[in-house]
Amino acid sequence: RGILCQGRGSAANSAVCFCLGLTEVDPMKSSLLFERFISRSRQEPPDIDIDFEHERRGEVLQFIYARYGAAHAGLAATAISYRTRSAVREVGKVFGLSEDTLAALAGSVWGWSSQGVKPSEVARLGLDAGDPRLAHVLALSRDLMGFPRHLSQHVGGMVITHDRLDETVPLTRSAMEERPIIEWNKDDLETVGLLKVDVLALGMLTALRKCFDLLKVHYGKSYRVVSDVDRTQDDPRVYAMLQRADSVGVFQVESRAQQTMLPRLKPKCLDDIVVEVAIVRPGPIQGGMVHPYLRRKQGLEPVVYPSEELREVLEGTLGVPLFQEQAMQIAMVGAGFSAEEADQLRRAMATFKRVGTIGTFHDKLIRGMVAKGYTPDFAQSLWKQIEGFGSYGFPRSHAESFALLVYCSAWIKCRYPDVFLAGMLNAWPLGFYQPAQLVRDAREHGVEVRPVDVNASHWDHALEPDTPGGAARRLHPRHGEMADDLWSTHAVRLGLRQVTGLRQTDGQRIAALRADGYDSVRDLWLRTGLAPATLEQLADADAFRSLGLDRRAALWAVRGLRRSGDKDDLPLFRAAGTVREPDVDLPRLPPGAQVIADYRHLKLSLKNHPLAFLRPELERRGITPANRLAALPSGRKLKLAGLVLVRQRPGTASGVIFMTMEDEDAWANVIVWPRVFETYRPVVMGARLICVTGRLQNESRVIHLVADHMEDWSHLLEQVGADGRSIDPVLRNDEVRHGGADARVRKVLPPPAAPSESGTGPTATTAASALHKGRNFH
Secondary structure, three states: OOOOEEEEHHHHHOHHHHHHOOOOOOHHHHOOOHHHOOOHHHOOOOOEEEEEEOOOHHHHHHHHHHHHOOOOEEEEEEEEEOOHHHHHHHHHHHOOOOHHHHHHHHHOOOOOOOOOOOHHHHHHOOOOOOOHHHHHHHHHHHHHOOOEEEEEEEEEEEEEOOOOHHHOOOEEOOOOOOOOEEOOOHHHHHHHOOOEEEEEEEHHHHHHHHHHHHHHHHHOOOOOOHHHOOOOOOOHHHHHHHHOOOOOOOOOOOOHHHHHHHHHHOOOOHHHHHHHHHHOOHHHHHOOOHHHHHHHHOOOOOOOOOOHHHHHHHHHHOOOOOOHHHHHHHHHHHHOOOHHHHHHHHHHHHHOOOOOOOHHHHHHHHHHHHHOOOOHHHHHHHHHHHHHHHOOOOOHHHHHHHHHHHHHHHHHHHHOHHHHHHHHHHHOOOOOOOHHHHHHHHHHOOOOEEOOOOOOOOOOOEEEEOOOOHHHHHOOHHHHHHOOOOOOOEEEEOOHHHOOOOOHHHHHHHHHOOOOOOOOHHHHHHHHOOOHHHHHHHHHOOOOHHHOOOHHHHHHHHHOOOOOOOOOOOHHHHOOOOOOOOOOOOOOOOHHHHHHHHHHHHOOOOOOOHHHHOHHHHHHOOOOOHHHHHHOOOOOEEEEEEEEEEEEOOOOOOOOEEEEEEOOOOEEEEEEOHHHHHHOHHHHHHOOEEEEEEEEEEEOOEEEEEEEEEEEOHHHHHHHOOOOOOOOOOOOHHHHHHOOOOOOOOOOOOOOOOOOOOOOOOOOOOHHHHOOOOEEEO
16 A cells, blocks of 8 residues: 555564565674564564554554454553643642642643652742642642553554454453454563554654655655665765764654764764664663763774674674673673573563562573673673663664664755655654754755745645756755755745644645636635635735735735635625725735744744844843854853753753754754753743853864753743734724724734743743744653
């Protein structure tokens, strides 16, 4: 059916899975360990994980049910436990706390925390932690955390049985009658030895499939699977791009942590990408393997091996164990474990925090290594390393599967940035970044991006012919060395799917009935039969420019139509016919207000960046533009301001938050230490526009600002959106110019009340509310 898929995890260790097309990793080339996939001692079917296009995963599930029947196939369950937010809300309701209080308490918690609400946060919210009722809520919510809350559906664990499912396991109903859910979780199913296949959804596969389709139509290149793009995976220009950390949108290496690692690791081949995928993980970090590997990779430390027999195991990673297979091979080669015992060790490491069985292997491994001539101290240090990454480390097979996706997405971004942008936007939401950042990055790579328009846009984002050599001429100076790398010859036309609230059926109808184009708002209305409310969505999105109408003029024209199909379409008035709306000269919407309206209705703006309008004010306040950071020395104290894009708080970072922000010229990374975060928690979690004071770190092309002081400047965004209220069409024509009072006047959007300097958070009508609040990652 043309659904792009790829096996991952331990299944990539199997030559059979490779030959069947379940995976694209040839285990014979990488000497992968088959025992990581299946072992005689396990007495159970292998666990196979397959990623499918996230838009078409439902088709795959439906195929499985149709093939095997609901009597023999079902989804596994997972137990959802209480965390801080859910526990506080549930207990607070019982004790009668108001919704506002519960929302404030839950909103002060970062992500999926299970640490409870801190007394300092209660005081910050203006609540009395000593109040008996509130104290009970906080205490009982902490007690409740970790308890099961409800049974949910596993993300993709599909169980298939030979006998009837209801005679084998307990079942419960799902929202779809024909799709039963098994009441056991994956650990229960593993215990009884049932076959489970993880049918998973991956957004990047959807994006790549859409890229393949565009490459075939516009460039005549046909690709069936991920590895078809570049069979050798050795394009030096792709690796040069990655070495510069130019990886926005690229699978797995677009996060701040990965972008920090890329200039240090300097990948030159696919094996380097395999390490890149695996090394920025809690396992290698906890095991203390990242810095030794980097020092050896950069030539700052000699590459040494524990022994010649372990050289073969560790040579690919410069003597530092990074993968689960290496832990198993060390046990087999260095301590005399059998393959089955090594697999049991690996499984014990993966579950030691929950099960506590790893201790049974400690003494055996130490004794075995000492018997082979290794010192007890060395054996103990190696054990600590293995233990550190055992529960989080990647199997190499998994990293190799992901590395193929990294290379494929990087190759398309490097050679065809027009195709890459269109594919990513058509598959969005996925990855770290919003459409605004994907579009900005593509424009910096020379792609012309054209606005949404009723006479040019289809539902999906599409490609249109560009002027020859246009991409190279438009390259941003920081990407100037890519001028000869670009093979793209098209511009990207934003699709109607970008319009907030527009239904797919309505967007497709507009494109299908367009023929030679619409010549007026009335023409589009009469041909498509769309409700005026839908046309207002298009007017708000500034999609009538080809008709010579800006937002206000288009909205005025829509409001002048007979109100067919909406709440005002009453029989009494329908018979009166349509009164022609007189022409009117509406005042132009200011540029800043246009940009805010773009963000509100399109999630992005091609006209300008919001901070471009604030630059004089930011300069007056002593703000350093982000594009100047690379030229400044480490240790310089400065102030930086920008829109918050991403906040990351990795579990291995001891509470440190890594924040990515942007101004009109560049992005910047900020490090927020725990004590700074606790001091400025509301600002970090709630600000759209933030000011950070701190000291610059600038080493090896990796730039950070270490925060000392933070302020919420979201209120400044109101200056950008000033005078940007909608004009209501019930105003008299002369009232638009002279502003006289009239009883019929009603505001479509009330004037926003600017928040105070302290920052109280954007309300639904503020300019700040039109901008994305930033995404939180763990």
